[in-house]
Amino acid sequence: MSASALQVARTGLDAQDTRMRVISNNLANVNTTAFKRDRANFATLAYQDMRIAGQQNTSQNNYATGLNLGTGVQIQSTSREESQGTLDTTGNAFDLAVQGEGYFQVLLPTGQFAYTRAGNFSLSAQGEIQTSDGYPVQPAITIPQGSTSVTVGSDGTVSAVPSSGGNAVQIGQITMATFPNAQGLQAIGGNMLQETTASGTAQIGTPGVQGVGTIKQGALETSNVNIVTELVDMIECQRAYEINSKMISSVDDMLKNANQTL
Structure with a gap:
C-alpha cells in the first residue's frame, strides 16, 4: 500500500510540474501579439480493480460496490483557448x-x-x-x-x-x-x-x-492571457505540488515507523 501511495504522489508531482510549465509559458507570452493561452487538462491513470461491483460474494450474494484503486494522474492534453484578444x-x-x-x-x-x-x-x-x-x-x-x-x-x-x-x-x-x-x-x-x-x-x-x-x-490583437487568472492558477498549482510532496514525506514516515516496529 505504501509503495503504491508513493507512486500515486509521484504522478501528482509530475502532473503539477507540467501544469506549472504551461502557466509559465502563458505568462511569458503575455505581451506576444495574438498569443492564445493554453490550459492543461488532467486525466486519471488506469485503475486497479481489486473487486468489481456485482462480482459474486457468496453463492447467493453479489458485491454492491467495487474496490477500485487509482494509480495516479497525468496531463492528458493542452487546450488552446481561442477567445478574442483586445x-x-x-x-x-x-x-x-x-x-x-x-x-x-x-x-x-x-x-x-x-x-x-x-x-x-x-x-x-x-x-x-x-x-x-x-x-x-x-x-x-x-x-x-x-x-x-x-x-x-x-x-x-x-x-x-x-x-x-x-x-x-x-x-x-x-x-x-x-x-x-x-x-x-x-x-x-x-x-x-x-x-x-x-x-x-x-x-x-x-x-x-x-x-x-x-x-x-x-x-x-493582443494576447488573451489574463495575468490575474494565471497567478491564481499558479498558486493553486503550487499548493497541489506541496500537498503531493507532503504525501511522499508522510508515506516515508509510515515506512520508517513500520521498519522500526517490525
Missing part, C-alpha cells in the same frame, strides 16, 4: 488585426503553409507584404514602388494610391483560413500554427463572408 491601435498601415475567426496564411521556406493571427506585417525590399520573420503572406501581395498610401479594407481588399496620383487602385486581396477544428492546429513557434489531420483542411475564404472574421487596419 485590439491595440497602432496606426501602422501594415498592422492588421483579425476580429472573429480566421488566420492569415503565410508561406514557409520549406514550401509549406503556416497560419497566424499575428498581423504585425512589414514590406520586403521588393515591396511584398511579409511577417516580421520574412515569410510572405499568401496570396502574395506586392505594393507598387512609390505608392503614397495603402488601405486594407475589412473584407481584405488592399488598395494603394499610385505614385502618379489619382484614385486608389486595388492591388490585391487578403484571404483568411478557417478550420473545422482549430484546436487541432500544431504550434511551431514564432506565432505560427500548422495544419494537422486533427485540425482538418484549411478552408480559405474572404474576410467577413460565411463566418470568417474581418480585418482591422492599423491595429494588433
